[in-house]
Amino acid sequence: MPENKREILPEEGTKVLFLSASAFARKIYVRKNPIAFSSSHRGQFATIDDGYLIIDQAWYSK
Amino acid sequence: MGQGTVSVSKEYILKLTEMNIHTIEKNAQGLYVSGSANFQMLSSTATKYAVGNMTTTYVIPDFSQTVAGTFTVSDDASVIELRKLPIEEAKRLVHAYIKEHPGSRTSDLIIELKLDPDIVLEVLSQLKKEQKVEGKDLARE
Numbered sequence: 119m120p121e122n123k124r125e126i127l128p129e130e131g132t133k134v135l136f137l138s139a140s141a142f143a144r145k146i147y148v149r150k151n152p153i154a155f156s157s158s159h160r161g162q163f164a165t166i167d168d169g170y171l172i173i174d175q176a177w178y179s180k
Numbered sequence: 181m182g183q184g185t186v187s188v189s190k191e192y193i194l195k196l197t198e199m200n201i202h203t204i205e206k207n208a209q210g211l212y213v214s215g216s217a218n219f220q221m222l223s224s225t226a227t228k229y230a231v232g233n234m235t236t237t238y239v240i241p242d243f244s245q246t247v248a249g250t251f252t253v254s255d256d257a258s259v260i261e262l263r264k265l266p267i268e269e270a271k272r273l274v275h276a277y278i279k280e281h282p283g284s285r286t287s288d289l290i291i292e293l294k295l296d297p298d299i300v301l302e303v304l305s306q307l308k309k310e311q312k313v314e315g316k317d318l319a320r321e
Contacts, residue, residue, distance in 0.1 A: 124301060138318045140287035142297060148205065172297060174285040175315035177278045177304065 125170075136173050143169025262296045270295055271303045278313050285318070 128134060145167040152160045265273070273293050278284055284292075290300050307313040 138285065140285075140290070170297075172286055172290075172301070174287050174318060176283045176285060176318050177289070177313050177315050178282045179275070179279045179313055180311055 134171070136171075138174040139171045140174055141166050141169060141171050143167060260291065260294060262290065263294055264296045264299060267299065267303060267306070270299045271306060274300065274303045275307055275312055278307075286315075 141164075143166040146169075147165045149163045149165075151163075153163045155161055270293075273295070274289055277289060277293055281288070286300065286304065289295065289304075290297050293300070295303075304313065304315065308315060
């Protein structure tokens, strides 16, 4: 069971979509070659070992 | 693959004899370098002291690349250490930072304030409940 109530442990092979996230990991391998997701959508690819992702939000004072 | 020297202390120098860099990324703190390296440890008189292999992952504030694959690193290379502060102290820091930097991302708070991610998430949750801050999803570009 996750120690923190916010922690989730998705099944291996699960795809997680996010607008912005930060990775904290033991190792992060970034491939230099651009990846074509579609004809007009390019991005990069990274492999992350032994860590976690935090989904980012923008924070404002009330 | 490349060659370079890393000053690890006043007494010893690590001479990298082979470097396989997996990642070089630039961020606000400096350059984040990750990879594996074979090295020779030399004494200050440049006599071979030891040889070995290490996996390197660190943020270096000062980086100069002289030729492709060859680099030097200053000896004040620093690692960002994330602190575990008491919740109330962290809450005060986070709230002040958000007031000063509206629109900060969760990761900005973690890295800029050098706070443990668990503490930051807990603090944000409490500040949100107290209606002192609000979190908004980041808009698509």
